[in-house]
């Protein structure tokens with residue numbers, strides 16, 4: 488089937504390449520000419536494991552093209568909308584400018600029977616509004632909302648073999664047609680047994696923000712327990728293991744530390760609160776304010792820990808920061824807790840030397856005032872404290888003796904509970920972590 492993908496960022500670029508893998512013919516469209524040029528050359532414009540290979544294979548089939556001109560979508564039956572929905576500058580709400588612009592730009596190129604499929608994360612009510620716009624402008628064209636649940640770092644696998652599909656479709660006969668078309672798009676995964684939930688627009692939109700709110704709540708729950716551990720001398724990692732053995736709770740997403748960041752969880756819970764407020768249901772999700780506040784306190788606590796091990800002030804102190812991306816296996820620094828902590832320490836006068844396997848370019852663009860170095864050795868040489876803020880595997884595996892030979896003072900702050908404290912203490916380090924004695 489010929490289809491288009493509008494918006495080729497972390498979501499859209501992966502979606503476009505994966506749809507070719509499933510046998511479809513895809514044109515990817517983006518307003519960012521540099522991104523389109525890179526993708527056309529087979530270069531992933533961001534770091535995502537497996538994407539470069541997949542892109543090369545997809546381009547080699549001749550069934551994947553990219554363009555900055557939306558007219559290139561002509562002949563496609565299905566149009567995936569994958570543009571950004573960031574937080575507005577002046578409020579908690581989502582900025583729908585890009586989604587609205589993408590759908591408006593598509594309208595002149597739609598024909599009878601065409602389907603617009605929203606994948607971006609949007610406030611409940613958006614799909615209904617856009618569906619009316621599409622149906623009014625193009626008789627016979629319809630809209631579905633098919634939220635995406637992929638994780639950065641596992642985006643290819645999550646797209647090809649998702650846990651489930653959710654289709655938000657219009658009522659009646661046109662809904663059945665939409666369902667059949669989406670089943671054709673995802674035929675391979677459906678044949679492998681991936682569950683699919685077919686529902687109305689509002690439920691589909693809410694499923695997405697409910698899932699991200701649940702994940703954020705789980706992380707803030709364990710980080711709230713970490714705060715209790717800090718005042719009682721208990722160990723949050725053992726607590727998480729112990730409660731996680733209960734299958735009803737589950738161990739995943741109970742890693743206490745610096746908390747959640749990225750281009751999705753933070754802005755999605757805020758947009759959810761804003762939308763609930765507009766609907767007069769703010770009480771229903773008012774707990775998310777607490778989830779957000781707990782998350783913010785972890786970053787502040789990390790800065791306090793650095794102050795503590797530095798004798799009350801970091802002014803002039805040399806600090807090595809290992810990791811600046813919002814999580815490992817990504818180059819994404821959007822709302823990164825690690826980068827936030829590094830920047831705050833610099834404001835307090837610390838000399839912050841930062842290293843990261845993939846995120847340096849993005850971090851430098853946001854915080855040029857930090858000192859970026861290529862290797863761990865360069866970062867830690869002479870340092871008064873080493874902060875592990877993103878748990879890349881190569882940082883988890885560091886040898887405390889080898890690192891110890893380079894630093895000025897053997898003090899390590901483990902912002903992700905990723906190191907084995909005993910190993911570092913035995914090597915003569917002061918080891919401090921969030922939620923651990």
Ligand SMILES: NC(=O)C1=CN([C@@H]2O[C@H](COP(=O)(O)OP(=O)(O)OC[C@H]3O[C@@H](n4cnc5c(N)ncnc54)[C@H](O)[C@@H]3O)[C@@H](O)[C@H]2O)C=CC1
Nearest residue numbers: 494496497498517518519570571572585588589607608635
């Ligand atoms: N990043 C992720 O892991 C996931 C993201 N999402 C959702 O997907 C959406 C996109 O997120 P990302 O890919 O991370 O954002 P992104 O910022 O990486 O990509 C968005 C792309 O859309 C392009 N764009 C903006 N306006 C356009 C227009 N009118 N026409 C064509 N292209 C346009 C931008 O140039 C950019 O390349 C958001 O709603 C996000 O919440 C959902 C699941 C996973």
Ligand SMILES: O=C(O)[C@H]1O[C@H](OP(=O)(O)OP(=O)(O)OC[C@H]2O[C@@H](n3ccc(=O)[nH]c3=O)[C@H](O)[C@@H]2O)[C@H](O)[C@@H](O)[C@@H]1O
Nearest residue numbers: 635636637638639706740741742746747748749751813814
């Ligand atoms: O809507 C989205 O864009 C996506 O948001 C998240 O995916 P992602 O942002 O890629 O990353 P996660 O793996 O969820 O991690 C989010 C943040 O939580 C933190 N985290 C995660 C797990 C944990 O136990 N503790 C913890 O602090 C991570 O370090 C990271 O900063 C969801 O997991 C995806 O299902 C969703 O599709």
